[in-house]
Amino acid sequence: MKSELAEMALDQKRTMPDDEAPDAVPVPHALVPHLNETAILLDIDGTLLDLMPTPREVWVPPGLSDTLNRLTERTSGALALVSGRSLNDIDLIFAPDVFRAVAGHGAEMRLSIDNEADDVHAPPLDKELKRRLAAIAKLSPGILLEDKGYSLALHYRLAPHAEKAIYESVSVIRADLPNAPIEVLPGKFVCEIKHSGFTKATGVRELMKREPFKGRRPIFIGDDVTDETVFAIMPDMNGLAFSVGRRAMGVNGHFDAPSDVRAFLARLLDPR
Numbered sequence: 001m002k003s004e005l006a007e008m009a010l011d012q013k014r015t016m017p018d019d020e021a022p023d024a025v026p027v028p029h030a031l032v033p034h035l036n037e038t039a040i041l042l043d044i045d046g047t048l049l050d051l052m053p054t055p056r057e058v059w060v061p062p063g064l065s066d067t068l069n070r071l072t073e074r075t076s077g078a079l080a081l082v083s084g085r086s087l088n089d090i091d092l093i094f095a096p097d098v099f100r101a102v103a104g105h106g107a108e109m110r111l112s113i114d115n116e117a118d119d120v121h122a123p124p125l126d127k128e129l130k131r132r133l134a135a136i137a138k139l140s141p142g143i144l145l146e147d148k149g150y151s152l153a154l155h156y157r158l159a160p161h162a163e164k165a166i167y168e169s170v171s172v173i174r175a176d177l178p179n180a181p182i183e184v185l186p187g188k189f190v191c192e193i194k195h196s197g198f199t200k201a202t203g204v205r206e207l208m209k210r211e212p213f214k215g216r217r218p219i220f221i222g223d224d225v226t227d228e229t230v231f232a233i234m235p236d237m238n239g240l241a242f243s244v245g246r247r248a249m250g251v252n253g254h255f256d257a258p259s260d261v262r263a264f265l266a267r268l269l270d271p272r
């Protein structure tokens with residue numbers, strides 16, 4: 001697809017300095033005829049769903065699953081969720097609907113929605129390491145642990161004062177294990193410790209080699225630091241990147257809030 005959308009975004013950029021350039025969110029009218037050549041890749045928290053005080057409190061607004069299912073149909077299956085959450089968690093959130101996904105920041109991938117055997121999973125994080133990291137939650141009430149198997153997340157949205165202490169404690173443990181293949185991933189009020197070697201970007205690259213995504217032009221929408229790895233690879237695939245809540249580096253445009261992303265997706269199906 002020779003994109004009118006990218007042309008639109010680039011034309012606007014060429015004519016004015018970057019800090020004055022308007023945000024170029026694609027017009028559904030321009031995109032609609034190309035849905036069958038497009039792959040729609042969507043982050044979950046802060047992009048499709050509004051952020052909540054704790055991971056368990058998120059909810060899927062009425063109509064969103066229907067929109068995602070219809071877009072899956074319209075793209076012949078080339079819609080995937082690209083999330084830091086585990087596949088298991090994603091399925092609980094969207095139940096009974098099941099979507100193709102790159103999950104766990106690239107640790108897991110689901111290419112087929114009918115066959116669990118196709119799912120790919122990274123190995124679990126060392127038990128002893130997890131035990132040590134989990135003890136950090138004792139630093140303050142309000143620190144929540146999320147065990148995803150291949151990673152462990154320490155959430156501090158309810159205890160923001162604990163941020164520095166959490167990162168210092170993680171550094172001490174990290175320093176004890178200089179050769180461990182792990183890395184620290186900061187997110188929105190969360191410090192995650194995961195195996196190194198995979199990211200959302202490695203997951204998306206792998207996904208885009210497989211049917212039904214192969215050969216399509218990706219459009220990725222995300223909001224967090226971890227989504228920046230995917231924003232960065234979109235040009236390699238002739239893709240488009242859009243951030244949410246802020247204008248991230250290198251994106252083609254941005255949405256103000258998840259509600260705007262949901263409205264945009266609905267308009268792809270019903271452009272007026």
Ligand SMILES: O=P(O)(O)OC[C@H]1O[C@H](O[C@H]2O[C@H](CO)[C@@H](O)[C@H](O)[C@H]2O)[C@H](O)[C@@H](O)[C@@H]1O
Nearest residue numbers: 044045051052053054055083084157188189190
């Ligand atoms: O890649 P995403 O789909 O955006 O997932 C990123 C992380 O999302 C969840 O945590 C975030 O959302 C919570 C609910 O709104 C919020 O309470 C928390 O502060 C955020 O960091 C999820 O729990 C993580 O596992 C994901 O990595």
